[in-house]
Amino acid sequence: MSPNDDAVNDATDTTDDAAPSGDEAVMVDDAATDADAVDSEPVVAPDPDAVTITINGREVSARRGELVISAAERNDAYIPRFCYHPRMSSVGMCRQCLVEIDTGRGPMLQPSCMVPVSDGMVVDTESDTSKRAQEGILELLLANHPLDCPVCDKGGxxxxxxxxxxxxxxESRYVEEKRHYEKPIPISDLVFLDRERCILCDRCTRFADEVAGDALIHFMDRGNATQVNTYPDEPFSSYFSGNTVQICPVGALTASPYRFKARPWDLEQVESTCTTCSVGCRTSVHSSRDRVLRFQGLDVSDDRGEAVNHGWLCDRGRFNFESVHADSRLGEPLVRTDAGLTATTWSSAMSITADLLGSALAAGSDSVGIIGGARGTNEDALAWARLADACGVGRRDAQVGDGIPAEILDLPRASVDDACAATTIVLIGPDLKQELPVLHLRLRAAVESGRTKVIEFTPTGSGLTATAWRSQQYVPGALVDTVRQSLADGDMAAQLAAGPVVVVAGRSNLAEQGAAVLDAVEAVVAAAPQATVLPVLRRGNVIGALEAGLAPVSGDTDAILRAAADGQIKVLVLLGADPLRDHPDAQLARRALAGAERVISIDGHMSLSSRAADVVLPAAVMGEKAGTTTNIEGRTTPVEQKVTVHGTARPDWMIALELAQRLGHDLGVSDLKDLTAAVPHAERHRSDRVPAASAIPPSNYELRLIVSRTLYDAAVLTAASPSLAELAAGPGISVHPADLDALGVPSGDEIRVVGPRGSVMLPACADDRLRRGTVWAAFNQVDPSGVHGDIRDVIDASAAVNDVRLEVVS
Known part of the structure; x- marks a missing residue:
């Protein structure tokens, strides 16, 4: 493969070389006929799917059904191409891959991306006829191309x-005037289109239609006027638009965050892992002059199989590289004085932090609480877990009140490949398109292929609802009953018995307790004992942090915050956690940070919670530190340091080790290498109890509240990425049209959302995807003007469900 064929490492079919057939397949030495010969090699049966073809005069093995272009590439015979991509259907649009193929009727020019191999086939990629055909195609493609390589982002x-x-x-023989279009035109907030450079390869349109399911970019007009464009009244508002830029074989599509930032030959790159969510997409981190300039998706394999992301990235994971060098980055320690947070030295800050922890621990280990750790590496989490163990601190939790009990990790684990190969996927969790977008792509592809059926339990609908075999919409609080009743249905039971079952489980409603999800999963496992579970906890390295030892021992985040609010916590440690912004119960978070005697924030960015802390220690962020991370499958992959840390920031593990030394504890590790070696042997602490789902009390409020995340919100990494910060939809409340009509409120008008905790003003939006009697609001949306409130102000985290009523604003 040409090294520049795509920024994606187009890992074609990973099929192993087929075993030889015929006499070569059975290598039996004459001595093996002796009865005493015990070391003879076993007889290998011929592989029925193996075929032998000839490529450029050399006999090679291929797999039946494999395309010629793929078989040739595996055998070091690169065939040029533009439209072909191994993760999408073949269309033969560009004709650049024409080669001579002889299937017994003489050699003929055929597009190698459209022809499957057959036994005895002869392929010549180097014949004069093949070369002339490829030259001719290229000359035609360049006839209208502007040849503006010096100012094209794709150059190089x-x-x-x-x-x-x-x-x-x-050399071109074309001397006539070329086609001209307005250029470039923004087709979304992140992507520019230059139609003069486009060669109509159909890659972007196929990706949008086949892979993403967002057919928002397409061919327009006919003949010489054919062009790629978006619908006139609808921008290219896909969560996966950056992938079209990456797979575009020319500079027709460019990304605004990277546009004119660097040339490829100026970039240094290293393979790493995206930690924006917990899918664990493999990425390539590109930097120049010690600044991260872009992330690209990688399609590579490791000892666990092929990359979980197949080379794709969501736009949030792709473009939040801007947060690495954001103005919100912390570069020096801060301590609170009479003048507010004041810069100090690391020696002074660590001395103060150790003194605070020592004094709190002297009053009892329950006087310290640790929240967070999912934004760091496994090594970071392990170091802090060992420090907590050494100090006897059981109040710890890597989740920030938005997950489900860590006991979900005790159930038999499935991989993403298991889910895609399963006969049935039972989805009890969030809208994956919003929260784990690339997992959504993988499961959608499995459904579209006909391999699997999805049974979905959701309060609102999701990106997979349209393709689900069954979509059961329930009212919050009725999840477990809905699951049990549905599983008793004969068709449903037959589907579960038809083959492997994978339960994809996560939290779909932050205004409802997460313990109900675990009960619902156990109900499915009871009905389908062979089922395995794929836990879709959202935060980047939350699985790794929990497994490393930051799972609750004597209280989860909600319990820790309640203890802090009651004055029981002397020191609250926040490991990259921002409960003032990220915890569902905003009032509880505010009371907790006010009630704790001291708050220590270890973060890479100045968050709301960091501003309220007494000590702020600057932490290195992804791209600035090395280590490993663990995804939802339990797969551990490396993250690599690419640029120098900002200011004097340090990795979390280094902070933990120094604090342990100051407190007189030996954690049994001294550096990153020791921690990495210890990660596979870490043991997750089991809680002394599994939180039970609370009973649902009677309510004087007639509407049940649903709150869930969207891809873009006010979270610190998104807010610190200028290209993404403006994409958040802002606060609002979605209501069934009939419920809105009953109030006499037009969609778009202001409405007051009232709950037992208080009320907020939000714009109302009619949404017929909701059930009557329910309302939905996006989590962590902020109105910079301050006109609209935060839905978190009406959420009570201790309630089984949250009910509200709507009032007309006079």
């Missing part, structure tokens, strides 16, 4: 540029 990594040199004619 452009397949058209590379293949024009390697397979092109070298």
């Amino acid at each position: 990594e452009c397949p058209l540029q590379d293949q024009a040199f390697s397979h092109g004619p070298g």
Whole structure:
């Protein structure tokens, strides 16, 4: 493969070389006929799917059904291409991959991306006929191309540029005027389109339609006027638009956050892992002059199999590289004085922090609480877990009140590949398109292929609802009953018995306690004992942090915050956690930070909670530190340091080790290498009890509240990325049209949302996807003007469910 064919490492079919057939398949030595010969090799049966073909005069093995272009590439015979992509259907649009193929009726030029191999096939990729055909195609493609490589972002990594040199004619005979369009035009907030550069390869349109399911970019007009564009009244508002930029073989699509930032030959790159969510997408981190400039998706394999993301990234994971160098970054320690938070030295800050922890521990280990750790590496989490163990601190939790009990990790674990190969996926959890977008792509592909059926339990509908075999919409508080009743249905029971079952489980409603999810999963496992579970906890390295020892021992985050609010916590440690912004119960979070005697924040950014802390220690962020991370499957992959840390920031593990030393504890590790070696042997602490789902009390409020996350919100990394910060929808409340009509409120008008805790003003929006009697609000949305409130102000985290009523604003 040409090294510049795509920024994606187009890992084609990973099929192993087929076993030879015939006499070569059975290597039996004459001595093996002796009865005493015990060391003879076993007889290998011929592989029925193996075929033998000839490529450029050399016999090679291939797999039945494999495309010629893929078989050739596996055998070091690169065939130029533009439209072909191994993760999408073949369409033969560009004709650049024409080669001579002989299936017994003589050699003929055929597009190698459309022809499957057959036994005895002869392929010649180097014949004069093949070369002339490829030269001719390239000359035609370049006839209308502007040849503006010096000002094109794709220059230096452009397949058209590379293949024009390697397979092109070298000189064009075209002298007429070329096509001209307005250029470039923004087709979304993140992507620009230059139609003059487009070669109509159909990659972007196929990705949008086949992979993302967002057919928002398409071909327009006919003949010489054919062009790629978006619908006139609808922008390219896809969560996966950056992938079209990455797979575009020319500079027709460019990303605004990277546009004109660097040339490919100026970039240094390293393989790493995205920690924006917990899917664990493999990425390539590109930097220049010690600044991270872009992330690209990788399609690579490891000892656990192929990359979980197949080379794709969501736009939030792709473009939040801007947060690494954001103005909100912390570069020096801060301590609170009469003048507020004041810069100090690391020595002074660590001395103060150790004194605070020592004094609190002298009053009892329950006087200290630790929240967070999911934003760091496994090594960070392990170091802090060992420090907590050494100090006897059981009040710890890597989740920030928005997950489900860590006991979900005790159930038999499934991988993403298991889910995609399952006969049935039972989805009890969030809208994956919003919270774990690339997992949504993988499951959607499995459903579209016909391999699997989805049974969905959701309060609102999701990105998979349209393709689900069954979608059971329930009222919050009725999840467990809905699951049990549905599983008793004959068709449902038959589907569960038809083959492997994977339960994809997470929290779909932050205004409802998460313990009910665990009860619902156990109900499915009871009905389908062979089922395995894929826990879709959202935060980047939350699985790794829990497994490393930051799972609750004597109280989860809600319990820790309640203890702090009651004055029982002397020191509250926040490991990259921002409960003032990220905890569902905003009032509880405010009371907790006010009630704790001292708050220590260890973070890479100045968050709301950091501003309220007494000591702020600057932490290195992803891209600035090395280590490992663990995804939802339990797969551990490396993260790599690419740039120098901001200011004097330090990795979390280094802070923990120094604090342990100051407190007189030996954690048994001294550096990153020791921690990495210890990660596989870490043991998650089991809680002394599993939180039970609370009973639902009678309510004087007629509407049940649903609150869930959207891809873009006011979380610190998104807010610190200028290209993403403006994409958050802002606060609002969605109501069934009939409920809104009953109030006489038009969609878009202001309405007051009233709950037992108080009320907030929000714009109302009619949404017929909701059940009557329920309302939905997006989590963590902020109105910079302050006109609209925060839905978290009406959520009570101790309630089984939250009910509200709507009042007309006079």
